[in-house]
Amino acid sequence: MLVSNHARPTLEDVAARAGVSRATASRVLNASPRVSPEALEAVNAAVTALGYQPNRAARALVTRRTGAVAVLFSEPEPKIFDDPHFARLIRAGARALADMDVQMVLMLVHSPDDQARAHRFLAGGHVDGALVFAPHRNDELVSIVKKLPLPVVYAGKPWGSLRGMHLVDNDNEGGAVLATEHLKSLGRKKIVHVSGPLDELSAIDRLNGFRAALSLDDKAVARVTEDGGFTREGGRKAMSALLARVPALDAVFVASDLMAAGALETLAEAGRRVPQDVAVVGFDDHVAIAEHTSPPLTSVRQDSDEQVKVMVEHLMKLLRDETVKKKQQMLPTVLVPRESA
Amino acid sequence: MLVSNHARPTLEDVAARAGVSRATASRVLNASPRVSPEALEAVNAAVTALGYQPNRAARALVTRRTGAVAVLFSEPEPKIFDDPHFARLIRAGARALADMDVQMVLMLVHSPDDQARAHRFLAGGHVDGALVFAPHRNDELVSIVKKLPLPVVYAGKPWGSLRGMHLVDNDNEGGAVLATEHLKSLGRKKIVHVSGPLDELSAIDRLNGFRAALSLDDKAVARVTEDGGFTREGGRKAMSALLARVPALDAVFVASDLMAAGALETLAEAGRRVPQDVAVVGFDDHVAIAEHTSPPLTSVRQDSDEQVKVMVEHLMKLLRDETVKKKQQMLPTVLVPRESA
């Protein structure tokens, strides 16, 4: 019997079969230009014949590259699985990284324990880079990641100085302007806002867009805005508060679809018809929510899939040591009209 | 200056500092018994002093263990991010695997392309084992995984022979009996069922529980059951169909909360009051849904966190070559009463 060896073939085997040295075989695999056409073909043939797969560990050992990327979320877990937004981000990350043949290591980092673990893990060199979703003010995760010599791309603007940071953000402010202008164009006069938690810059940007579109001063903003914490329940409560404070309101721009769903419930309970009495615009355009509220929700679309894809591409460039033209990118948002406004 | 070397310390450095050989240091790290207390302490001190972290690649190379586990979902992507059930599973997986200091490699495997990639990846020895979520009949992912020499634990029963397969299932049938008995105990006489897609064994088990609790024959089952496909929209449609076919129905057991949400919408549109006219019980007890339907949904709880945790523990045992007493485990389900029944 020749080779009934059940073990996985190594580069040595490939080289032997192709009649070249290990070095040449390696060069073929890594697309080095310094290799003759014949050798190239012979090696490729051997690779397919043997079903050869490079040993990741051996490669990582010498290249000091792991072929893995960490995806870090600092959000508390309940939020992560109540808000479909996160499922979408995770899914997009899995897809985009798989397309690059990179392993995705998902970490949920909230408790101090998690943070310590994350620090150990990232400092341990177990990944080549990281995608970080940490929107909150003074987020410990950001501090941890910042001081590590690790390429990182952030989703949205992390709090604090943005100097030298790589990030991909959505045009939150622009989207908010879109939403508010839309309500104005419907002839609404008393427009209020359910904001996200104001320790997140995306929430602040949306608030700023709302404010700018209506040219409100500080006092006016305070009166017509209520924090809904980016949760459904928060949306309900914020809407109640606004109804109490501004009974004559005829439109509301809600900074997330999940909150908008809560707000719609409150409006229904209060007997306000949507959109006749109150026009409602959400943010996210999360179809699983927006298409199932009653009435279906007009919303601002931010393309999370695209955002994550761009983040991944950006990170890959960093890993390849390419110079990136723009460290900070902004993705456009568009208004998706449905029936609520 | 002594050691301004910015590079990560190696085992060699640790050994040198502890005044022992690399081998001894290694044994300390791997908790080998054959090491003196003094050496142990010296090595541990050196480890903390240097902030030493074993090089995963080097270790993987020699142990032929990667320290990573794949988590595979065969569900189509839209479903994965519309149904909070999956977010919960992914979250639980991330948590449980992190607790074991194992990397989680998430893969969504639906298209033939994905399948090919998954095959390559798994066959390539890039992970030590896998957790598989592939509930459908003739699921290609199962065939792929089955013929690989890779330890695998399934979530729920995969279709086909279960011989020798390791799995952790929920007591779907028992839960369905619970739900149906509950409806009976409320005095309901015309109980119908919105099932999941009947190419999933969990859906079949739930249907069987329903059937058993009511002692229905084939014909009766066919009349009072409608497939809702485990989607919200499917739930709406199935409920409509059942209302048309069994106008006098006074209770419905819906095989998932997401479908139940849809069914409730249909019932509301049809002017049936819940629970007065129609009592409704769901399945999953997904709080993000069940607590936000109107009225809040009575549901059967299956503890997905626990399920995933048990799966992970089971897989770890397989990886340690421990003999597992029970290859196939079943987790209990309980009824969580709210207002819909």
Added chain:
DNA sequence: CTTAGCGACTCAAAGGTTTTCATCGAGGAG
């Protein structure tokens, strides 16, 4: 007194790949 046994170590090989450096041969310039 010899020797087997034992515990705690150390040595050194092995694991699979990339990469530097040297070599080899061919072809062109002088």
Added chain:
DNA sequence: CTCCTCGATGAAAACCTTTGAGTCGCTAAG
């Protein structure tokens, strides 16, 4: 015909850890 250059290739080192075999100093048994 000789000397160089240049491109393709091979030999070997390096990456860091685990682990089986071997060493060393003792004690207990024969």
